[in-house]
Amino acid sequence: MAIKFEKVTHVYSKGTPFEKIALNNINIHIKKGEFVGIIGHTGSGKSTLIQHFNGLLKPTEGTITVLGKKLNDKDTSLKEIRQKVGLVFQYPEHQLFEMTIFKDVAFGPQNMGLSKEEVEARVKEALDMVGIKEDMYEKSPFELSGGQKRRVAIAGVLAMKPEILVLDEPTAGLDPKGRDEILTQIQRLHKTLGITVILVSHSMEDIAKLVDRIIVMHKGKVALNGAPVSVFEHVEELEKMGLAAPQIMYIMKALKEKGLDVSTNILTVEEGAKEIASILKKQK
């Protein structure tokens, strides 16, 4: 088990007029190697939730177990947990600060007290994973495009060799090409390294394309939890929660309602095109 939440509650500004229950009695299990998507409208508790994954926030009540260690145990080293749970925040490129790309990515592993050789090996490996070539290493991270900057920032987390990678809206503000680049890399990382990946996103299309399982947060609770096809079936509920299904599902549903015999278990545009084309050809 990678992450286990038992009856976790988090209350902000407790005892003040601004008291707000951000997480309300949450139970979550995430298995090792799973690719999980978390969706929810702004303010639903997603960001609060993921900040509990590596102990940045402590629960007001309940127990969190990460990679077999209880976070509220005195013996649990939060430093160790934070190395194993890599958190990529929104707009991670704002956290770039070094003179060169190489130094920026090296910052984390250096702080882990690794040897110079090991640091160098890890930096190269991490930058390679996100598709940044060696001739870029000595460039300033601030000269890069938005998508490249973000990939360097992600490499900084990967260089820590996390067992769990958590990404909070990694594609926000990127153009479609940059978005596809990042998502392809994340998908590859999940497949080749076999690490647990948790992706927070507002893009239902991205989530539908990538994840094994979706957790839907609403008002600090887990509202839905399951495979993409089964979660996106609840279109009306999702819309009430400020969310949506991928556009292609609306098209398939509308066609079905009109009487065309298409499958509605379709998550991507490519699948949809094939399905519709096969129906149209069948009747020739």
Place this chain on the structure above:
Amino acid sequence: MKAGEDMEKIITSKGLIYEYYTHNDKGEIESKHRALDELNLEIQKGQFVVILGHNGSGKSTLAKHMNAILHPTGGTLLIKGMDVKDQKNLWDIRQTAGMVFQNPDNQIIAAIVEEDVAFGPENLGIEPKEIRKRVDESINAVQMAEYMTHSPNLLSGGQKQRIAIAGVLAMKPECIILDEPTAMLDPVGRKEVLETIYRLNKKENITIIHITHYMEEAIKADRVVVMDRGKIVMDDTPRKIFSQVEKLKELGLDVPQVTELAFYMQKQGINISTEILTIEEMVDEIWQLNSRK
């Protein structure tokens, strides 16, 4: 395009150039970049224009010129006839063309929502009664009335962005430039912001210049302008722009999912137009294809 000559032009850009330099450690000039490359653009009052382009294509640089945050290296840019190069026009330009940025955290300054929205009109020296009216209207327009007396830093990113838009609205601008205002919002937050700006455009006749990476947001625009390397490379109605699927992908862009579906269906050997933008149009089209068999 509608007869341009009679309509008032809110934005006129002729041969607009913007260059900047990168410096090395010693402060010497290392290289020169041209972010805007002899760009020509006219926008008529009342238009809803969406600007698309990959990161680094010059969209934000152009937007910052429209608000006189950046000044051209060459060429001219007029906002309602006012030259952005002339310092004395600065405040009139900013009142005419208000700007909303991507990150709402950098735009909110006051400790209470209504005070934040009142900041602009207060600086214009408007009467308190009128300020109160404008603040209420603006906050209602972005559907944030219940947060009127809250502290902005306790709001979510999406809510903050709506407050930032209200702050610009309270200045009663003729034109609003929005630089990726929806990048951080959830689907419904995005829809609310979009509905708000479309409503402002239709009802108040406010010119909207909307920069976005979400292709869906351009479907209902009057006009889509595509930028690449500091130039305008496409300029047409959304339908004409998005039907050019391959060209857009070459430019690092995308098309709405509906159009993409048509594109993939063509690849499957189905004779379908890519000039389809909405779900309803797509369903009708497929239905007709099916009944012709």
